[in-house]
Amino acid sequence: MSVRCEDAEAIARFVAYLLSVRGLSQRTADAYRRDLQDLARHLHCRRGPKIDDADQNAVEGWLRASRAAGLSSATRSRRLSTLRAFVRFLREEGSRGDDPLERVAAPKQRRPLPRVLSEQQIEALLDSPDRRTARGQRDLAMLELLYATGMRVSELVSLRLGQLDLRRGLVRVVGKGQRERVTPVGRRALEVLREYIESGRQRLRPAGDVLFPGTRGRPLTRQGFWSNLRRLARSAGIPADRVSPHVVRHSFATHLVEHGADLRTVQTLLGHRDVSTTEIYTHVARERLRQLYDRHHPRA
DSSP states (O other), X not given: OOOOHHHHXXXXXXXXXXXXXXXXXXXXXXXXXXXXXXXXHHHHHTTOOOGGGOOHHHHHHHHXXXXXXXXXXXXXXXXXXXXXXXXXXXHHTTSOOSOTTTTOOOOOOOOOOOOOOOHHXXXXXXXXXXXXXXXXXXXXXXXXXXXXXXXXXXXXXXOBGGGEETTTTEXXXXXXXXXXXXXXXOHHXXXXXXXXXXXXXXXXXXXXXXXXXXXXXSBOOHHHHHHHHHHHHHHTTOOGGGOOHHHHHHHHHHHHHHTTOOHHHHHHHHTOSSHHHHTHHHXXXXXXXXXXXXXXXXXX
């Protein structure tokens, strides 16, 4: 069933706001759009209110229908989060005065612990690129920088030469919503980056100030880096399906916590808006400690 014209217009206004005011990516805005279109179709099918007039009963009915369709609690929570953002937008623009979600409870879910690599696996991964080739130098520089900073893969592949300050050991990262943060880079990563910039980068014929060029000198794509990472994981003896750029980011944060870093510092380095997002790494560290205890203590 198609979306009513009034609903399509309201959703389009919201998506334009996400792109122009919130500075979200097209991909993220499209995810919001799909969630709201699903709600609009649900309401239309049941001859319910327009999407910008949906009340508590309509929203809860949509969430129940989502559950009956087999959607996970995580997906239903994301849908509710989308709707909360939409209602905030409607209230800000003055087209709605109440909050129909005030008493709508989020679906209960147990947040899974993120997958991480051990420090030994990280070392093996960093030893796998062939430093005799320009591409090997690039791949090693990207891996070292990823593990040294915990940046997102989108932030990594979009880096420009001017964002690096090798003298002071800093990198300026442009994150979600175009928010910037300055992150320190460790000694080992700086050494590898200097070698790559002085030698391998020029052989890859970068277009302008692209730091990590791929085909025709343009920035290496996220998919390209992901493919390279899986190839290097296999060379390091790590199952390729257990490795991704985000797993390296999780490993960076977990290893910091395991070595005593406080959550506020890790939050700043990762670019999280809310420290509650970062708290998951304390649970990861405790779980890993428990596993080590169970594996090695004679009376565990």
